[in-house]
Amino acid sequence: MTALLQVQNLGKSFDDQALFESVTFEVRAGRHLALLGSSGCGKSTLLRLLAGLDAPQQGRIWMNGRMVSVPDRVLVPPHERKLAMLFQDLALWPNLTALENVLLGLASVREPKPALRERATAALDACRVARFSTRLPGTLSIGQQQRLALARAIAVRPALLLLDEPFTGLDLALKSELIAELAGLASALGTTLVLVTHDPFEVTRLCTDALVIEDGRCAESGELATLLAAPRSRTLQAFAAATRQNSKT
Amino acid sequence: MISCLKLEQPGKWRVAGLAVGFLIAFTPALVLVFAAEGSRSPDIGSLLGGAFGTRIPRSLAVAFAAALLSTVVGLPAGVVAGLYDFPARRLLLGLLALPLLVPSFIMAIGLSLARTALGLPADGLLSGFNGTAAAFALFGVPMVLFITLASVRGISRRQVDAARLAGGERHLFACVARSVFPAAALTGAVAGVLTLSDPGPGQILGFSGAASEILASFAAQYDFALAARQCLLLAGVVFVFALPVALLLAPRLAIGLLARDATPAPLVRTQSTSLLGPVLLGALLVLTVTVPLAGFIQPLFRNFPAERAAQEIGRTLGHTLTYGVTAGLLATLLGVALALCAGRSSKLRIGLLAGLVLVMALPPSLGALGWIHLAAVSPSSLDPALRSPFTVSLALALRFFPVVTLFAMRGLGTTSPSWAGVAAIHGVSLSVFARKILAARLVPPVITSALLVVLLATADVSSVLLLHPPGKSSLPLAIFTVMSNAPESLVGAMCLAYVGGAGLLLVVAWVASIWLRRKS
Numbered sequence: 001m002t003a004l005l006q007v008q009n010l011g012k013s014f015d016d017q018a019l020f021e022s023v024t025f026e027v028r029a030g031r032h033l034a035l036l037g038s039s040g041c042g043k044s045t046l047l048r049l050l051a052g053l054d055a056p057q058q059g060r061i062w063m064n065g066r067m068v069s070v071p072d073r074v075l076v077p078p079h080e081r082k083l084a085m086l087f088q089d090l091a092l093w094p095n096l097t098a099l100e101n102v103l104l105g106l107a108s109v110r111e112p113k114p115a116l117r118e119r120a121t122a123a124l125d126a127c128r129v130a131r132f133s134t135r136l137p138g139t140l141s142i143g144q145q146q147r148l149a150l151a152r153a154i155a156v157r158p159a160l161l162l163l164d165e166p167f168t169g170l171d172l173a174l175k176s177e178l179i180a181e182l183a184g185l186a187s188a189l190g191t192t193l194v195l196v197t198h199d200p201f202e203v204t205r206l207c208t209d210a211l212v213i214e215d216g217r218c219a220e221s222g223e224l225a226t227l228l229a230a231p232r233s234r235t236l237q238a239f240a241a242a243t244r245q246n247s248k249t
Numbered sequence: 250m251i252s253c254l255k256l257e258q259p260g261k262w263r264v265a266g267l268a269v270g271f272l273i274a275f276t277p278a279l280v281l282v283f284a285a286e287g288s289r290s291p292d293i294g295s296l297l298g299g300a301f302g303t304r305i306p307r308s309l310a311v312a313f314a315a316a317l318l319s320t321v322v323g324l325p326a327g328v329v330a331g332l333y334d335f336p337a338r339r340l341l342l343g344l345l346a347l348p349l350l351v352p353s354f355i356m357a358i359g360l361s362l363a364r365t366a367l368g369l370p371a372d373g374l375l376s377g378f379n380g381t382a383a384a385f386a387l388f389g390v391p392m393v394l395f396i397t398l399a400s401v402r403g404i405s406r407r408q409v410d411a412a413r414l415a416g417g418e419r420h421l422f423a424c425v426a427r428s429v430f431p432a433a434a435l436t437g438a439v440a441g442v443l444t445l446s447d448p449g450p451g452q453i454l455g456f457s458g459a460a461s462e463i464l465a466s467f468a469a470q471y472d473f474a475l476a477a478r479q480c481l482l483l484a485g486v487v488f489v490f491a492l493p494v495a496l497l498l499a500p501r502l503a504i505g506l507l508a509r510d511a512t513p514a515p516l517v518r519t520q521s522t523s524l525l526g527p528v529l530l531g532a533l534l535v536l537t538v539t540v541p542l543a544g545f546i547q548p549l550f551r552n553f554p555a556e557r558a559a560q561e562i563g564r565t566l567g568h569t570l571t572y573g574v575t576a577g578l579l580a581t582l583l584g585v586a587l588a589l590c591a592g593r594s595s596k597l598r599i600g601l602l603a604g605l606v607l608v609m610a611l612p613p614s615l616g617a618l619g620w621i622h623l624a625a626v627s628p629s630s631l632d633p634a635l636r637s638p639f640t641v642s643l644a645l646a647l648r649f650f651p652v653v654t655l656f657a658m659r660g661l662g663t664t665s666p667s668w669a670g671v672a673a674i675h676g677v678s679l680s681v682f683a684r685k686i687l688a689a690r691l692v693p694p695v696i697t698s699a700l701l702v703v704l705l706a707t708a709d710v711s712s713v714l715l716l717h718p719p720g721k722s723s724l725p726l727a728i729f730t731v732m733s734n735a736p737e738s739l740v741g742a743m744c745l746a747y748v749g750g751a752g753l754l755l756v757v758a759w760v761a762s763i764w765l766r767r768k769s
Contacts (some may be wrong), residue, residue: 053254053670077252079676091667095689104685108676156675 002065004029004160004192005050011058012045019045020216021058027209029159032186032193034203034224036235037213043196044088046213047162050194051085052078063160079108083160084153088168090145092137098124098148099133105152123155124148126185143174147181154185161186163195167202179205200242212236251679253672256592256687263597266590267604270583274608274647277619278484284622285477301462301479305486307378308445308458312490314382316441319389324433326390326529327397328426332409334516335526341534343759346395348388348537350701350751352708352725354449355744357384358732359541361453362741366547376454384450387537389440394533396436400429402513409514418519435498439606442491446483446612449710453732459483463614467715473621480615487610495606502655503598545745548737558742561727569707569723572641576706577699579646584653585695588661598658605651616644617715641716645706652705656698660691693765700758704751 003026011021019042027033035043048054050061052074061069063083068076093101102120109116124130127147129140137145146166153161167175183206186193195207203210203224211221212233219233231237296302330342348356360383364375375383404425412424448460463483467476591597620643624635634640664687672682713723722730728743 048670051670051674053673054258078254078674081674083674085671085674087667087671089665089667091665091671093668093671093686095686104677104681105671105675107672107678107681152671152675 003027003062004064005194006062007050007059008061009059010046010049010056010061012042012049012054013057018216020213020218023059023211023213023218025211025218025221027160027192027194029192030190031209032195032207034207034210035194035196035213036198036203036210036239037219038235039198041213041216043213044164047085047164047194047196050160051083051162052076052081081160082156082158083162084156084158085162086149086153086164086166088165090137090149090166092145092149092152094136094138097134097136098129098140098151101137101148102152102155106155109156120151120155123151126154127151127181142170143178146170146178150178150182150185154189154191157189158191161191161193163193163197165196165198167197167199172201175202176205182206200239203239204243210236250676253669253677253679253682255679256589256682257666257669259592259594263590263592263594267587267597267601270587270590271604271608273583274604274650277616277623277644277647278611279619280623281477281615281619282481284619285474285481296478296482301459301482304457304459304462305483307456308460308483309486309490311378311382311385311451311456311458312441312444314378315385315389315444316437318382318386319393319440320434320437322386322533323390323393323437324397324426324430326533327394327433328401328422328429329522329526329529330394331398331401331429332421332425332514332517333522333526334518335523337527338516338530341527341530342395342398343755344534344538345391345530346755347748347752349391349395350704350708350755351748352449352710353384353388353447354453354710354729355708355725355747356387356537356541357381357450357453358728358740358744359544360384360387362544362548362737363540364544365737366544371455377456380454381450381456381458384454385440385444385447387541389437389444390533390537392440393433393436397429397433400432401425404428404514406512406514418521431497432501435494435501438494439491439498439610442487442494442610445487445490446610446614447711449729459486460612460614463612464711464714467614467618473618476614477618477622480612480618484611484615487612488607491607491610495603495610498606499599499602502602503595542745542748545741545748548741549745552736552738554736554739554742557739558746561731561739561743562724562746565722565724565727568638568717568721569725571638572645572713572723573703573707575639575642576645576649577703579643580650580653580702580706581695581699583646584650584698585657585691587650587654588657591658592661593666601654601658605654608648609651613644613648613709613711614715616647617712620644620716637718638721641713641718642706644712644716645709646702648709648712649702649705652701653695653698656694657691660694664690693762696765697758697762700754700761704754704758708751 005027007026008024010023012019023046035046037043049056049069052068055072055074056069058071060067063081066076068081093104096104099120102123103116106116106120121130124133127150129144129147129151132140132144137148140148167178179202193206195202197203207224209222210224210227212219212235214233214235220227220236227236228240228243231240330338360375360380369375409421412421446460448458448464451458451461460483463476463479466472466479587601591601620635620640627635668686669682707723708725710725710729713726714729717726724747728740728747732740
């Protein structure tokens with residue numbers, strides 16, 4: 001079976017300094033991958049490369065067997081990759097209402113207007129923010145804004161959803177609620193998740209696989225449970241310790 | 250489909266766009282350089298040794314005095330207005346913006362008339378060197394005040410709280426003043442540099458500087474080549490002083506113009522500042538606005554030539570507005586384009602800002618004389634572009650477009666780079682993104698700045714004097730032309746009408762900006 005996402009020897013530099021290089025991994029449909037590593041190691045940059053927002057300097061990316069990025073070139077633009085992305089700042093367009101945010105997010109979907117509206121309303125409903133459809137994002141609570149951003153992302157029914165630390169700054173109860181909803185939606189829509197995070201709680205609740213970037217290279221990758229059982233990288237050792245501590249308390 | 254990512258990605262088009270923009274802005278000056286190269290007028294050495302050479306140090310001394318006065322007065326006032334709330338704060342600040350929008354020579358006329366009314370000697374405090382430096386400080390002080398105010402509001406609430414906890418209000422004031430001093434001092438220096446190329450106040454208050462000499466060479470002696478050489482020499486002097494200021498100011502401005510996450514400290518009302526604030530800003534208002542206004546009004550008690558003033562205003566109002574509005578439109582096109590070209594790149598933003606400071610600092614007569622030479626050597630088929638009201642507007646737009654660029658950079662700085670990223674992922678085209686998302690952030694500051702350019706362009710005298718087609722004078726130029734021969738009451742009435750009109754436009758700009766911000 002072809003992997004949904006395949007990455008081979010990927011590398012990116014800034015100002016002639018390598019951020020990471022030779023990163024190779026693949027994600028199969030239905031699996032959820034956690035991208036882990038210390039701050040500034042290039043996790044968010046890697047997500048941008050997967051989304052097609054930037055071109056890699058080395059390596060290649062395939063999606064559903066189709067080559068989408070090669071060195072210094074984005075072959076398939078972001079909107080043709082059947083993916084969506086949740087940014088850390090959520091990137092909600094502040095002058096558009098909740099419904100308009102989702103509707104504009106459907107710009108690449110070729111359907112009649114009433115069908116698009118129905119689809120947007122269904123996405124808002126699935127994320128439990130339909131009653132705020134006429135409100136501007138700035139007037140919503142942070143949890144409602146997270147749900148709205150998620151509604152915009154799932155409205156396009158993406159095969160792959162990229163999440164760049166979307167739960168940062170949320171209290172534990174809300175985070176737990178949102179993670180459960182996200183897991184349910186991903187399962188219902190058949191969407192594969194790639195999550196960038198520093199939080200062991202999010203990783204263990206949401207992800208099946210992990211990839212750790214350390215010192216500019218892929219330190220380890222594979223099934224999360226296996227990796228946590230015998231962690232080799234500093235990041236996963238810290239994760240494993242934190243997870244054990246949490247389970248004790 | 251053009252991707253929204255173009256707005257956030259680097260590209261050669263950005264540097265090329267900035268180069269083309271600055272080439273357009275500096276074209277008249279470059280034309281003048283080539284024209285002066287081939288002329289037989291005195292060389293730079295003999296100019297420096299002659300009367301013009303002696304004027305330059307005098308102009309520099311006035312510039313230094315105006316810069317010092319502006320910084321010493323504007324800095325504390327800006328810190329007080331930025332930290333504290335007090336009665337009539339907004340009203341006083343609004344009124345203090347007026348001198349920035351009125352031609353410097355009109356304020357100088359006010360000072361001159363006030364001097365006569367007060368019975369002060371013609372060689373006393375409000376004349377010659379002192380009077381000219383004071384007249385220039387009338388716009389320098391508000392400039393420093395508003396930049397200081399903006400800098401203070403850029404300090405985060407946490408930093409203010411920490412300083413307040415450490416040592417109370419006095420300690421806070423000292424810390425904040427030290428923090429914003431570089432911005433205030435650099436703004437004072439910019440105000441000083443701007444005086445070098447402004448002949449107005451010196452002409453009125455009896456101080457002969459380098460800029461007055463250029464005006465006399467062209468308008469009285471009709472010696473284009475001499476005026477061109479003098480203008481280039483003055484531009485060189487201005488450049489030498491403006492370049493370090495531009496290079497120092499640009500990085501600070503670039504940071505200040507980017508959106509900040511820091512929440513500014515709320516304005517605090519204390520017993521002492523409730524008294525000190527209105528007294529300080531009120532005193533500044535008296536010195537910068539009320540004294541010149543009183544100068545205009547006083548002769549009107551003896552005689553109010555309403556009919557004659559209305560005639561002059563009616564004759565010139567249409568041309569004034571045409572010059573101003575067309576300049577506003579052209580400046581908006583160029584200003585927004587340059588802001589988009591610089592984008593979020595810190596290097597390009599710094600380069601752009603340094604260039605903008607230089608554009609603002611160069612003598613306006615430099616551009617105007619360049620256009621005149623261009624018109625003289627071009628075929629007559631180009632007259633509609635080179636000898637028409639459009640030429641005046643274009644020259645004014647190329648002088649004032651930096652105002653629009655600054656506002657547009659600020660507007661763009663308040664957007665998040667991830668907005669374009671999400672739009673690209675969801676297949677939103679660049680045109681739809683620009684119309685539905687970007688416009689909401691850009692339109693309010695751009696319209697406000699375009700209105701400011703209209704005001705500044707209508708206030709200009711140097712460019713209009715040198716470039717206006719016969720019979721198409723502007724109101725400030727009409728005042729400038731008649732001021733030495735006409736009765737004081739007529740000059741006072743016309744100046745008052747101008748200041749009233751500028752005040753009205755200022756209110757319109759302010760209301761429009763609030764309305765547009767609420768709407769977006």
